Every structure is written in C-alpha cells, then in structure tokens.
Amino acid sequence: MEIVKSSGERVKFSMSKLRNSLKRSGADDDLVNLIVDRVQDELYQGISTKEIYNRAFAILKKKQSISASKYKLKKAIYEFGPTGYPFEKFISAILEYSGYTTQVGKVMPGFCVKHEIDVFAQKNGEATIIECKFHSEEGRNCNVKVPLYIHSRYLDVKKHWDAKEYLDLHFGVGWVATNTRFTEDAMLYGKCAGLYLLSWDYPKDNGLKDRIDRLGLYPITVSTLLSAREKQFLLSRDVVLCQQLLHDKFFLDHLGISDSRKKRIMKEIELLCNC
Template identity: 75%
Template sequence: MEETTVEIIKTSGEKVKFSMEKLRSSLKHSGADDKLVQQIVDTVRDELYQGISTKEIYNRAFVLLKKKKSVFASKYKLKKAIYELGPTGFPFENFVAAILEYSGYQTEVGKIMSGICVSHEIDVFAEKNGNVRIIECKFHGDEGRNCNVKVPLYINSRYEDVKQQWEKRSDTSKNRVGGGVVTNTRFTKDALAYGKCVGLHLLSWDYPEKNGLKDRIDRLGLYPITVSQLLTEREKQFLLSRDVVLCRQLLKDRFFLDHLGISAIRKEKIVKEVEVLCRS
C-alpha cells in the first residue's frame, strides 16, 4: 500500500497523508539499525487502513521495538514520556532547569522577581557567564494543543516588566538579560513570528530545527525518568515528587530505589537500563 493513498488521523483530529519517511525517521531516532527499521516499517505498512490514528501506529511500532530492545522503545516514547511529567507543569519546569544545568547554567525554579509594576513568579531563572535567561515553561498534558500567539504575547509582557526593574539595579547592570518560552508541544506560525520579532528565545519539541527539545535530549542523553520501561507509574511519581526528573539524576540518587523497597535484582536491572540511556 503506497503511503500517499492512506489518510491517518492525528491527535488533533486533523486528517493527513501517511508518511512512511516520518515513521522511518522516528524509528531511526530510537537507535534501531536500518534492518530493524525496515522490518517495522514493512509490518506497520501492511497493517495500515484508511482513518487509522497516529496513536495506533505509534503503539504498534512501540511494541515491535520493545520486543527487540527496551532501550529503543524508551527513546521512541520520549515525546509521550514528557507528557507523563504532568499533570502539573512543575516537573516539566524542573526538567527544563536540569537540561540548562547540564549546559552550564545555574538555575532556580519558581523564583520571585520584582517588576516595575508587579512581582512575578518565574518558572526557570538561569544564569551563565553574565547571561541571564528568564524562562516561562508552557506544559501541555495532551497532544494536539500547540502554543498560539497569546502565549508569547503574555510572557513577553511579564518579561519586559521584570527586565525594566532588573536593569535599574546597579549590581546587575552588566548582565545581559533575555526572555524565553519553552513548551513540550509546538508553536503556531504566529507565535513563532511574534516571538522572533520581540527577541524571545523559543524552544519547543521540534524548534529550532535540529536543535529542538527532542534533539537536545538525545544529543546530551538527558532523558526523563518517565521513559523507563522498568519503573512503575507509582515509582516514577515518587521520584518526580523528590525532584528526580532525569535518568542521570537517578544514577546519582539511586538510594531512592531503596526507599521504594525495590529488590536488589530489579534495582540492578533499572540502573543498567538508565545507564544505557544516559550513554546513548
């Protein structure tokens, strides 16, 4: 069945032509070799039908990857794993802060900063080499909800209020201050246009191109603990409540696994899984 003949339904309800190349690309992103990728593409293609949902396609590919190697499945489910950081946005804020820290920034989550008009709670305050970033995180718990232009409009007004107050302080006059928005979904065209126009740093699942959230996570091996195939949902929520959001953090704070009463054998398997993800 040719890919141009099948219409699939996205989470948003939109109908699009199925792209074999997009499926192949996402599978390669998991670390699977060309032979395995082709096997899965062939299997999924044979099971396609008009009106199949992207979720069904994802689930089928995920199962096939997991049968072969769990670490491939973990990387493939990255986008879903970030949604699982919810239902509140706080773990996502910690996740963004952790990514920035591994890029050399000092961060603070939930910092209260005075503006010219009012005080604001900043999701992530980040500082590196005299550069200060005031970052707001827009977390969506379900697919299909993108950040429209209202988001950078609102955030830019808050940023400008804080920036004006910041620049009045003599002890911070040498710092270069920038505002930013990070989301786990995507920005609309108008949101991108406005954000770029006013100079906001924008980061989404796939923006900037080749340097979006998914690219940075893969490049730096900064996977959220929610990608784990061995931890239960209860265990993941326990770790998130202790601000352990990255697999790398779990390697440092593996004593939390003892608090959960995890057996030595299972603990060894979890640590091995996490180590492979961090190396990949």
C-alpha cells in the same frame, strides 16, 4: 493513506517520518525495516497516529528495549503531568548540563508587580528568565497568546532590572519553553518581539528533542521498567533525569523494589545515559 493526528487533523501518512523516528531511537536497519513493513501491512484509512505509535513501540520494546525507551521520548514528557512543575525542573536540569546555574520558582520584582519566574538562569555574565508552558494532553499547541503574555511579564521584570543597574549581570532575552509546538503566529510574534522560543522541534535542529538526544538527558519517564506510580514518586522527589537516578540509586530503596528488579532498572538507566 490518510491518518488522524492527536489534534484531530487528517494528514497523509509519511513512511519516511516513521523510518526517521525509528532511526533516531537507535534501532538498527533490520529492526527499522521490520517495523516499517509490519506497520505498512496493517495500515488502514483513518488510523490514528497513536495506534501507529503503539504498534511500532510494542515491537521495539520486545526486540530492543533501550530503543523503545528513546522512541517514547515525546510521550514520556507528557507523563510529567498533570502539573507543569516537573517540566520546569526538567528544563532547569537541561540548562544546568549546558553550563547554566539555575533557580526554579524564583520570585522577582517587576516595575509594576512581583513575578514568580519558572526558571531563572545565569551564564557568562548574563541573566535569563525562562517561562515554561506544559501541556499534559497530546494535540495541543501553544498559540500566540502564550508569548504575548510572557513577553509582558518579561518587559516588566526587565524594566525594574534596568532601573536598578545590575552592572555585573546583563539581562538577556526572555525564553518561552514548551513540550509541544508553537503555532505559526506564536513563532512570528516571538521572532518579532525578540523572545527565544524552545519547543519540541523548534528551533530547527536545536529543539527540545535535539538537545535531549545530543546531551543524553532523558527524562526518568522514558523507562519501560518503572511503573507509573514509581515514576511519580521519583518526580515528587525532583528526580526528573535518568542521570540523577544514576547518582541517587537510594531512591529505589524507598520503593521496596527487589534487588533483581533494581539491577534491571539500573542497567536500563545506565544504557540510556551512556548511549
């Protein structure tokens, strides 16, 4: 059975991929089997991956809402759009929970020109600059032009840094972070040039989805109870993580949310942060 990806590419349907993604969401075996059987019964030639996702998500939301929130992780990051700024804040927050101190939008001098760096991070005496490439549309990948461009900016900043001899802070490798995937050429160039590439599923077992699951740092947009307007309000206040809302509940007061609904939302957030 062939299915159509968001990029338009036709591929063979993989039941094991569907099963694994459902298990990653925390759904129990009985629920996974139920969804897999239902999807399998409703498959047809040329069905889109979006339609398969929608059908699986609908069942999850009805049966096990927290698993539904985790299952929509990739889609939730797309909801950061249309600008890339919330994604930069999200990457910064993930790094901070991994022991880095960070600054977003830091202007740094290069040897030739100044550069506005998406995320400047420090840890263990090493400085790192991270450039973020956010796509708000599914099916778009980062081609080789992205690391090529970012590498040239990195080299300009590094040349100035080395000339100034910041002895107390070593200048480490440059990073490129994206919410989608890198093309094969982009990964080859990154490896050759010494850039650290971070995408949805790269590096293997340490990609964006792995880090989020491991650290429990889910974006606020995974919530199935908050409306799109409410999510955008929180993002505009730099609340990008469920963890942040857990400590800054007062933001919900500005949205005029009823006490009963607020309790349901906070219960969902607590479960996501503690699962």
